[in-house]
Amino acid sequence: MLGLLLLNANQVVATSRIIDALWGDDVPATSRKMVQNAASSLRQMIAEHGGPRTSAELLTRSPGYVLRVPRDAVDLHAFQRLNRQGRTQLVTGAWESAADSLRAALALWRGPVLSDLAETGISWPELSSLESARRAAVEDLYEAELCLGRHHDLVSDLESLVEAEPDRERLCGQLMLALYRCGRQREALMVYRRTREVLRTEFGLEPGRDLRDLEHKILNHHPSLELARPAPTAPGPEVEPEPKPATVGRHATAPVDAGTSAPAAGSPIRTTAEPHRTERKWISVLMVRARLTAADDDPEQVEQALEAMTTAVTEEGERFGGVLQGRMGAQWWLLFGAPHTRENDPERATRAALALQERFRPDPASADDADRPPSMSLQVAVATGEVMVTYGTSGGTRPVDVIGGVLDTCQRLLDQVPAGGMKVCDHTSRLTRDAFEYAGTEVPLAARPSTLNPELPDLFPPGSFVGREAELQTLQGLLRSIRSQNQPHLVTLLGEPGIGKSRLSHELARYDARAADPARWLVGRVSPFGSETPLGALSDMLRGFLGITDAHPVAVTERLLGDAVERLTASERERAVMLHRLRPLLGLTAGPVPAGCGQDPVTECFAVWCKFLEEIAAQQPLVAVLEDLHLADDLLLDFVGYLTDHVGGVPILVIATARPELMRTRPHWGGGKRNATTITLAPLSRAESGLLLSELTEHYRQRERLPAPPPGACSVDPDGFGAALIRQIGGNPLFAGEFVRMYHDCRLRGEPGVPAGPEHGRPPLPQSVYTVIAARLDRLAPEEKEVLHNAAVFGNKVWVEAVAALLENTSLDVATTLGRLERLELLRRVRDGSAPGREAYLFRHELVREVAYSQLPRAVRAAKHLRAAAWLESLPSHRADLLALHRERAADASATGPGDKAGLPTLHVQRKQRSGRASPLALPA
Known part of the structure; x- marks a missing residue:
């Protein structure tokens, strides 16, 4: 118990969490009394043996206990402080200081955390998390040492670590770089091949992009692999572990010095100076201000409270995809949409805000406790708008500078929020109306329950189903086939966002509803925010079968699940095992392990879930719809593959909707499987x-x-x-x-x-459409995005030589990159009639070009148009109209004013637009 409390020092640990950590599934009846006795014994030991430096105290705090202890008395806290300090120094290019800090942090380790407890078989999540942090610190240390040119000293250590963990790609990349700089190119390439073989054999994966790019650079002796030292800097004070912005308002700066050329902390190969990268983006900003509500103003307690708040803001932000951009005093702000745009950034920011409010909601039970540390009430605001984002390097992923009026907007909203309250801006409100219940126009109350009804007639008007008749007939044939043959079948609907995958499955549901014996439909959706319940999509299906929601009491959920399992299974042993494996899907405690459970929990879970669906299908044909399967983790993907191979002779049609990204993670998805079909949806004519x-x-x-x-x-x-x-x-x-x-x-x-x-x-351009396309572009590799941006400057049709003329990065292989963009279905290669055998590329979608062009700052666009004009003039013959067009657009981009004058897509995001008369939507007959 002392070990668990020290791992969570100065934080409340619930009694239920302590019981679970100490006994697991085998909980004695007197567990709570035993915990109370242990707490009493700990208090006595602390009183007898605690010195001035370790002046700890164990307090009872609802719903459990908190061990208050000075932070410098726990070496875990010292490690975390030094580790944060080292990572910050690494990002800012202070490599010598970073190496010193990280070396001091790792020197605190004298073996596994709580090794005496680990020997007894305890495996708490905190222990594995700390081990992961230690490994990351080791990799950060080696990166700093590589930047300092100490590759000769690192090779032997790196070889030992890679031998022990050949699947850690960052370590392998660092060893490859060290060997290359030592003149051992052949051995560096052998390390890559061994790593690739391990990943393919054991995990069915290819190496990541960074490692593949490193191999390519080694093969070509790329100059970026050579050692480049930063300019010497005068020694300064110790770097603060928390980021501090330069100002609050229109301009927010991350703790990265814009003048340095440091490598990103997560990349082992970017060790040379690269130019800054700036782009226009739409983001959502979450600002949080904490107000201490307790009378006690002890600065140490205030510091502890603010550190706990920083941890909470970081955790909830990362949970929903945000980045902590800065902190000043008791105010924090996070960015959603930088560096990577997501289609639901406003919703993510709002969900993170609601989660923080719930996490720090005052506890009435402890209101009269005079000894409690300062509690906090939060003011929260969310705003959405366009900004200029600058990254430290051309391939960097952490913003070092964010400028835009949305920061002012969010700050003004925050100043208007009462203690414990929350507000969102008009843009955020309009973009999230379908996701949240609102009080008025600015105050979100709670997330709306997701609708999993497969028909959704209001969302899809019956008369608007156009152009998918052939695909619908294929699905109808498969539905008839599973009935007639009593065989399962997996059909995967692939296509870009919005192409009609869900609509197609909804139309099949309408068709089936008219049948004499309609199938039972169960729908599950893979959440883009992750799920606290394992395999959330299967949880949706189970809840749909039982007819329950999150609002149902636990007792009702227990009863309905027990009744369903009893109806579906006759064997007492099978019933106990099925209940044990299904309960976690509903957020219930699994309970004691029944005698019939096997040794491999994953295999047994697959068998139980498969049996459950099989028994449902034996009573009535079953259609199981899995939405957004491209977001699923490996466990769910493995189960879907397992299902159709192991289910018995019953009619089950599994429909999985996914974007093409699924084929990146599972390139052989469905290939060679029996009873599997893949339908790729093309654009409408x-x-x-x-x-x-x-x-x-x-x-x-x-x-x-x-x-x-x-x-x-x-x-x-x-x-x-x-x-x-x-x-x-x-x-x-x-x-x-x-x-x-x-x-x-x-x-x-x-x-x-x-x-x-x-x-x-x-x-x-509707904001939602812009965001869908921008999110797709942000998933590109930096070099792919750079080439696409330059192609957009030329318009819809572009040539390899034209793009190369605009690029500042002369090392890029333009022809190869354009080919990759074609395979990603962003461009289409065509024959150019102006010269025999010459090839050109067209944008597959006009809006992709518009959005890519809009992401370039106006000054960058002006320079690129002038460069394009110069390239056209250098040709033996050129079109005068194209030359004039580029010069005109360069002049427009150089002028101040609305961005649409320079060719930007005008976004529809505000209530007030330019004056004009409302007119009916004019369409071709």
């Missing part, structure tokens, strides 16, 4: 897109009871606005729906609608 737009427009008009459009509004010139809109949506049904919804939302609020005439150019 222009005619189908026009029909879909018309159907959606009419549906919205009737639903909102809007007047019919004036005569002739749906028969415009094919080269007019309607045709431009069809080109923009690129055959994506989600984009079509968002454009139509944006237009009708404008009309309902009495705002100017979408312009109808071709003189207005393109319609404004």
